[in-house]
């Protein structure tokens with residue numbers, strides 16, 4: 001036991017007199033989670049609280065990677081570890097579900113479908129003193145992008161006062177979603193045993209969550225990783241109606257291009273093209289969706305990504321498509337760690353059964369969506385004129401590797417031509 005030594009200790013230190021181990025069983029009566037159960041009451045709430053250890057029924061805690069910042073705030077004395085969220089007026093602006101997919105245990109394993117409505121469906125448990133937090137929040141926004149203003153000026157988009165305003169703002173419903181992993185389902189998706197998954201998650205995070213290996217009874221893990229955001233153009237409930245045209249893009253984060261306009265890849269052009277298509281689709285009476293996942297640099301992280309850029313541009317012969325994946329593999333050990341296996345979960349949360357227009361060329365995303373039971377109609381490629389010159393290497397390499405394209409696939413000779421810019425101006 002650590003003894004309090006200073007009378008002037010800050011509250012955070014007082015609160016941590018005992019180290020709060022979470023690696024043994026909780027109090028009797030704590031609701032057990034039955035993943036995929038047909039109703040919220042039968043499924044039971046996800047309780048990832050750090051204030052009342054005995055109430056916990058999951059491994060890890062809320063807020064994904066931001067749980068670490070929360071810990072820093074507590075350590076710095078800026079946040080009381082006992083703080084509980086006041087959920088007054090935080091209810092979703094739009095009700096999403098419940099949909100049949102929510103009660104198919106294998107269909108959604110990477111998020112909590114009831115995560116947006118905990119204040120409603122778990123009101124009894126909240127009143128009984130359980131600290132239950134939403135893992136999903138749904139709100140409204142206006143989004144303004146220079147590419148949309150350009151599309152309006154060029155006459156490709158017309159403000160209608162409903163989907164798109166005269167000032168160029170598109171009206172959206174957006175939802176932020178934290179990862180909630182059902183470990184047996186996750187193991188099945190990745191083709192490994194649950195024991196292996198638990199052990200490797202424990203070991204490869206430096207032993208961050210001992211309960212992964214000590215608490216086999218806890219099947220749900222709130223991992224300290226980034227989540228995802230969905231942007232909906234049109235009426236959210238229309239997403240679940242397969243007779244209503246759905247235009248959708250699933251996009252993986254690329255800070256360099258998405259935010260800062262780097263021209264080495266096609267991420268932002270594809271994202272803004274998809275938003276334009278979503279607005280057009282919604283104006284035709286359909287609905288549009290962009291699902292944005294925090295998987296920076298193919299989930300390898302931005303440091304690895306920038307190292308690869310240098311390796312590509314300094315290699316003998318210049319930046320060529322035929323070495324595109326090899327250079328990534330040299331630095332990271334793999335070509336890609338995004339693993340689209342979990343990506344369709346968010347589509348099933350929204351009740352989607354058919355995507356009429358999928359704005360993506362990725363065969364990995366297409367295969368994951370179709371493999372999860374969602375029908376895909378047309379595949380919409382990125383128009384040639386939107387591909388930045390320096391991104392030619394990436395797009396050629398991806399098309400040669402199986403990306404969808406209605407045009408010719410570059411051959412071996414084409415892939416050996418250096419098309420990327422060097423590092424010096």
Ligand SMILES: [Zn+2]
Pocket residue numbers: 254257258265266267268
């Ligand atoms: Zn990119």
